[in-house]
Amino acid sequence: MAWTRSKLTFGFESFNMATTIHLSPDDNIVVLAGSLKDGEVVRIGNATFGIKGGLGLGHKLACRPIHKGEKIFKYGVPIGSATKDIAAGEHVHLQNMKSDYLPTYTLEAEHQFKKTS
Amino acid sequence: MTPQTLENVWCRPDGRKGIRNTLVIAYLVECAHHVAREIQFHYREQGVHLIGFSGCYPNDYSFRMMTSLCTHPNVGGVLLLSLGCEGFNRHGLRDAIRASGRPCELLVIQQKGGTRSTIQAGRQQVEAILADMATQPRGTMPISELVVGTVCGGSDGTSGITANPGIGRAFDRLVKARATCIFEETGELIGCEQIMAARAVNSELAEVLNASVEKAARYYAVLGHGSFAPGNADGGLTTQEEKSMGAYSKSGSSPISGLIKPGDVPRSGGLYLLDVVPDGEPRFGFPNINDNAEIAELIACGSHVILFSTGRGSVVGSAISPVIKVCANPETYRNLAEDMDVDAGRILEERGTLDEVGDEIVDVVWAVARGQQTASESLGHQEFVLGYKSFEPIGPTCHPTYQ
Known part of the structure; x- marks a missing residue:
């Protein structure tokens, strides 16, 4: 697995810590290798993006603009489809992509199961 | 060594x-x-x-x-x-x-x-x-008689990048040493059935592997829920196929020697897929209601030891066979260190490579096989779950390497 690592910038201070992983050259997302706090900035390629509300490691960010209906690629294979247009640097998750196989269920804050389809 | x-x-x-x-x-x-x-x-x-x-x-x-x-x-x-x-x-x-x-x-x-x-x-x-x-x-046991099973539980966005491919590297080394390795949960292979089937030792087995995942997809579609828990999404996984790709990487890159069902003990070394989804129409509910139901099936297939990959942080062990916890997420490892055996998430913090993690997992397998207690053993974990299912016996195409 060939990884391309990008360095992360916390505010204006640069830390020597790799925090996004581009798992395959075909992927249109990168994976966060460290958690981000509200307002921290991530660099993907040559661009930097602010992250509102923070984000845990393991989550996905678009590394280029993705159109509605386009496949999301991770590990070089499709893992679902975009349900709306996604800007580069945007968090890619339940709110803007879906499975091409089975719906995903999540527990919402009000403790109700929510079906994402 | x-x-x-x-x-x-x-x-x-x-x-x-x-x-x-x-x-x-x-x-x-x-x-x-x-x-x-x-x-x-x-x-x-x-x-x-x-x-x-x-x-x-x-x-x-x-x-x-x-x-x-x-x-x-x-x-x-x-x-x-x-x-x-x-x-x-x-x-x-x-x-x-x-x-x-x-x-x-x-x-x-x-x-x-x-x-x-x-x-x-x-x-x-x-x-x-x-x-x-x-x-x-x-007495003495040749490595060719050792059976190692693998399962993942509480997966997150780190599982498919660190612990699971680390276990895959360990499996490649164990299979090379002629041990038997078993991976499972066909419901967590939905979306990667074709790339998996291409690794079968012959084309008949490839069809059998493909069919087992199709059966799982049908079964889970009837139930309306995939093998996907809310914590998976909290941890950054969005879809079943994304989770599947991560789970699949536990199998490593060896050729797949056969498909077995719960209770079948492979009769020669190699890599096997355990089909855990019942045959026939869905009857008794979810194929496995939790991780320990899967672990019990891996043990019923002869697993002496279980490699358990976790991202969110599972603390379980098992009755009968020791469970080695391979932690995918470095934050989880720091939070639950006493429950973990291998810190695979260190890869994300550039404190190790995938190959080093794979080697460490194999070393822990040897130590545990020689009697060293795993974290869950020393904490007294002995979880066990067994429910109702129905299976048809496997045919000769499922186990082509044994004549």
Whole structure:
């Protein structure tokens, strides 16, 4: 697995810590290798993006603009489809992509199961 | 270094060899659970484990599972606890265990005068079986007889990047050493069936592998839920196929030698897929209601040791076979260090490579096989779950490397 690592910038201070992983050259997302706090900035390629509300490691960010209906690629294979247009640097998750196989269920804050389809 | 043999293992009368010498107490219906637990708890520091089947209705799968588990190479002796009126074929199970050469006693609560007197009788039986087990011979096991299973639980966005491919590297090394490696949960292979089937040793097996995932997809579609929990999404996984790609990487890159079902013990070394989804129309609910139901099936297929990958942080162990926890997420590792055996998430913090993690996992397997306790063993974890299922037997196309 060939990884391309990008360095992360916390505010204006640069830390020597790799925090996004581009798992395959075909992927249109990168994976966060460290958690981000509200307002921290991530660099993907040559661009930097602010992250509102923070984000845990393991989550996905678009590394280029993705159109509605386009496949999301991770590990070089499709893992679902975009349900709306996604800007580069945007968090890619339940709110803007879906499975091409089975719906995903999540527990919402009000403790109700929510079906994402 | 890959050893050729493991010394000082337990040699069972049926020829199989174990890395633990466990006395299993098994209740055959929920009504006998309390009595069984009261007997077992007294000896919980002495390698006495509790397993059981809660249902009152008989079921071929659960009978086969209990038989496979009670004659597992890590098991040296068995005490069975029956209420007396349940549907489980207690005499059939006792006879099968005795036929394997293991000491086995059966207590029927309704014939023994009730709770107190059965507990008392049970403790006497345990003392006698433990004494018998202490005299069982030790010997040498070639690595080709070692069986290692893998499962993932509480996956997150790190699992498919660190722990799972780390286990895959470990599996590649173990298969090369001619050990048997088993991966499972066809419902978590939905979306990668074609790339997996291309690794089958022949085209007939490739069709069998493909069909097993198609069966899982149909089964889960009827149930309306995939094998995907809310915590998976909190951890950054969005879809079933994304989780599948991560889970699939546990299998490594060796050719796939066969497909087995719960209770089938592979007859030669190599990499096997365990098909855990029942055959026929969905009948008894979700294929596996939790991780421990999967672990029990891997053990029923002969697994001496289980490699358990976790991102969110599972703390479980298992009855019968030690569970090695490989933690995918470095934040989880710091949070739950006492429950973890391998810090695979260090890859994300550039404190190690995938190959180093794979080598460390193999080294931990050798240490555990030589008697070192895993984190979950030392914490007393002995979880066990067994439910209802139905399977058709596997055919010759499922196991082409064995003639």
